Amino acid sequence: xxxxxxxxxTRLRAALTRCTQLRDDAVLRALFADDRxxxxxxxxxxxxxxxxxxxxxxxxxxxxxxxxxxxxxxxxFLHALRDTVDxxxxxxxxxxxxxxxxxxxLASPGEFPEPRQVSRTSDDLGSLNRQLTRAKRTLHILxxxxxxxxxxxxxxxxxxxxxxxxELVAALEARLR
Numbered sequence: 001x002x003x004x005x006x007x008x009x010t011r012l013r014a015a016l017t018r019c020t021q022l023r024d025d026a027v028l029r030a031l032f033a034d035d036r037x038x039x040x041x042x043x044x045x046x047x048x049x050x051x052x053x054x055x056x057x058x059x060x061x062x063x064x065x066x067x068x069x070x071x072x073x074x075x076x077f078l079h080a081l082r083d084t085v086d087x088x089x090x091x092x093x094x095x096x097x098x099x100x101x102x103x104x105x106l107a108s109p110g111e112f113p114e115p116r117q118v119s120r121t122s123d124d125l126g127s128l129n130r131q132l133t134r135a136k137r138t139l140h141i142l143x144x145x146x147x148x149x150x151x152x153x154x155x156x157x158x159x160x161x162x163x164x165x166x167e168l169v170a171a172l173e174a175r176l177r
Contacts (some may be wrong), residue, residue, distance in 0.1 A: 004062075004105050010171045012102065015094050016054040017168070018131070019081060023050045028057075031084065036069060036076040037061070049157075051164050062106075075103045090127050125176070132172040139165040 004012070016022055021031050025046045032041035043060050047053045057077060064073035078099035085092040142162050146154055 004102065008098070008101050008105055009058075010167050011175075012058065012098055013051075013054050013164070014168045014171050015091065015098055016057065017050055018091060019085075021081060021084060022053045022057070025053070028053055031080060034080040036066065036080050037073060039066060040064065040073060051161070072103060072106050075099050075106070078102065128172060128176055132169065132176065135165060135169045135172055139169055
């Protein structure tokens with residue numbers, strides 16, 4: 001796993017979780033046809049959930065480098081993914097900013113750089129508010145499901161989803177401040 005600041009890692013996970021390309025193994029593998037990331041096309045295991053795919057991508061690519069490009073594989077993945085997103089979508093700019101932050105963070109291990117500031121328009125804020133509303137709604141549903149269990153009988157996957165959803169809500173709330 002790459003040594004990234006918790007803030008960057010949380011935002012990276014949140015952004016990747018929102019990408020449709022990471023919701024299905026076959027679609028994700030198709031993305032790896034891109035020359036920048038094709039060396040790692042067969043290294044990702046199948047996953048049942050998008051959050052697992054996100055973790056596998058970060059863990060698999062975070063410490064790898066493409067000799068031909070002289071660039072970190074996770075940064076190249078973010079660029080390849082960004083190139084599949086409509087430039088008018090705020091996710092495009094977010095992936096671009098994250099690629100820059102990850103590149104900077106990995107170039108200076110142990111030092112956590114300040115997040116790149118992206119100008120926020122009312123559309124960006126509206127999008128963030130909608131994402132936060134969806135994330136809170138999902139968190140509420142997960143909490144209702146978890147309420148039917150005790151701490152000892154709660155399924156592990158439900159506990160993990162709860163933790164990830166809480167992180168997503170916290171990250172979105174922090175971005176809106």
